[in-house]
Amino acid sequence: MEEVTALNQRFSVIKDSHKVSGMTCASCAVNLESYLNHVKGVRQVAVNYPNQSVALEYDSGIVSIETLQQKALGIGYTILIGEAKEAQKAFKEIEEKRLDSLKSKLIISAIFSIPVFIMAMFFMGQIPYENWIMMMLSVPALFWSGSEFFVIAWNKLKHFSANMDTLVALSTGTAFVFSVFNTVYPQYFLSRGVSPHVYYESAVIIVTLILLGRFLEEKAKSKTSSAIKKLMDLKPKQVIVIRNGEEKTISFDEILKGELIILKPGDKVSVDGIVKKGKSFIDESMISGEPIPVSKTKGDKVFAGTINQKGSLRIIANKVGNETLLSQIIQLVEQAQASKPAIQKLVDKIAGIFVPIVIGIAILTFFIWYMIGPEPSFTYALLTLITVLIIACPCALGLATPTALMVGIGKGAQQGILIKDAQSLETAFKIDTLILDKTGTITEGKPKVTELVWAEGARVGELKQILLAIESQSEHPIAEAIVQHLKKEDTPIIHTDSFESITGMGAKSSFQQTTFMAGNERLMLVNDIDIPSELSQKAAALKLAAQTVIYFSAKNKVEGVIAVADQVKESSHSAIEQIQQMGIEIYMLTGDNEQTASAIASQVGIENFRANVMPADKGNFVKQLQEDGKTVAMVGDGINDSHALAQSDVGIAMGSGTDIAMESAGITLIHSNLKQIAKAIKLSKATMRTIRQNLFWAFIYNAIAIPIAAGVLYPFNEFLLNPMIAGAAMSLSSTSVLINSLRLRKRSIL
Structure with missing residues (x-):
């Protein structure tokens, strides 16, 4: 019997989170948390003020969510329940109305307060019936614009608690009542030899100033969920599937496991799956952070949220909905945001x-x-x-x-240095550990030709034209980097006689009965192309420096090698050195391979680095350092960094990065220059x-x-x-x- 009871209790315990409206300061979160924790049946409550949410764990056999909602409503807060989408929509509408209301109240308060302030400070005793005029002007500023202070103060009083609203309500209310008394019945103090002063200006200016601060805070707070929204926007609204042998357009939510999905050029991948047919390049920077799209052919894996390039693919859905990697990233960002402690402002x-x-x-x-x-x-x-x-x-x-x-x-x-929230500025000076993403943070974030080496005696001018003609017809991102480089050198454009793309190796072309090839070393070896020793040695050195090498041959001999790499930013090395001199330990995390990571880390003077790191691994690494007692800042620029940015004590996004990275971070460096990090830390200290x-x-x-x-x-x-x-x-x-x-x-x- 006891086992059955324990089992029933286990299944009646509910863990969920809800949006909360009505919280105006950090102490509101503390009050709500403390109040709900004392409700019978509630096991745990965690209120997150910055995220405007409450995480609840309660026994549904003892207390219902509706009861908890009523309890919260009794002290002035609204817990939004129901379907997640509907609750989110309702919360957004409430917050928009609140922001509009605050704006209106601020404007009205300023309109009525300024004349009162001017009369009291510069024209006291010079205007007939001035006290009566100031009293009439103070009423809308104090009791319409400032009504929230009195309502909250009363709610706090009913539950024997107080905050800044209590002080505001008490001081402004007392000043107003005392002033009204002296306006209506000045003889009381005059008959006792005391001047009947009024303090209308003090009351209304206090209300106006505090409303201004609250409006600015609410406006910033309204943007906190946009990182999640942008991640969700990576999911396509509609997809094309093959059902019963026919193409059919369906909603993203209707996709079934095992379904065959058609991906056209430019489409967002809707599921995690396997390529069944076709070939293309897919931009997977949201996962790996690497700028070069990845070649996909039959049997290769694809992930939701990534973007198909020029080719067409047919994929089999393995994971759909909340099972996909994109959904897991969204959940991790949400959890990281919710796990941040509410900003317990010293004043509150x-x-x-x-x-x-x-x-x-x-x-x-x-x-x-x-x-x-x-x-x-x-x-x-x-x-x-x-x-x-x-x-x-x-x-x-x-x-x-x-x-x-x-x-x-x-x-x-x-x-x-754009600072999105006060918490980041308050915490930045405590940083003792800094994590840097590689691509787009330490490096430029896009492939560029770093060197073009020709064989001795090569007809460079003619070969450049043919190389440009071949790479112009290729869809590969490295080919685009070569094209851009040759165009900058004003290389004339010619047309070759033929072109053939060789999957996974490169391309072949013919011009004036001569065969030319551009591609990797494997392409040269398969076609028995001779590689001169000086070019072979040069290629080996370039590879050791973590650069991608493209071989270019004419007939059966390599005539040149092209080095392509994501170059380190000019400012990175000196910036990293400056940060290290401040006593901050630096780590580099990247989804790139070990050799490239080692070369870049060595180049900029970083001893600690991790390669082949997935998005979840970055967030977990941040969490691990935090558990070791470190105050961690994460610097990144991509979607793959969003979890780590949200998890860190201070998230710093590069201005050249994705909107999602910038929304997940508390600080954005507009110029994408790592030297700004030291400035941000010094600004925090000051x-x-x-x-x-x-x-x-x-x-x-x-x-x-x-x-x-x-x-x-x-x-x-x-x-x-x-x-x-x-x-x-x-x-x-x-x-x-x-x-x-x-x-x-x-x-x-x-």
């Missing part, structure tokens, strides 16, 4: 302690002044309570991190130093200002801080943070 962590302390100090101050203060004790008690809440406004605290990040990100953009300085001064300000606002100096010199001065001090603290952040623009990161 401290707010949970800071808010109750400030409220406690304000209440304590009120009662102390009311109980033992001089007459009118209630007036003094109320003024000190208001002053404490106003001076403890979180503006400086709230601006400390985002302003430094905004300046740092802007400075990075000027240097050709930005984090500025953030720490900002937070230090924000806290020092509060540590000094709050006790003074509470009246700690009154027993010694009868000094009591005026709320107006408190408002000015609050503004000054914010200004100091902004000025310190702007200093970052002048920091050198060269």
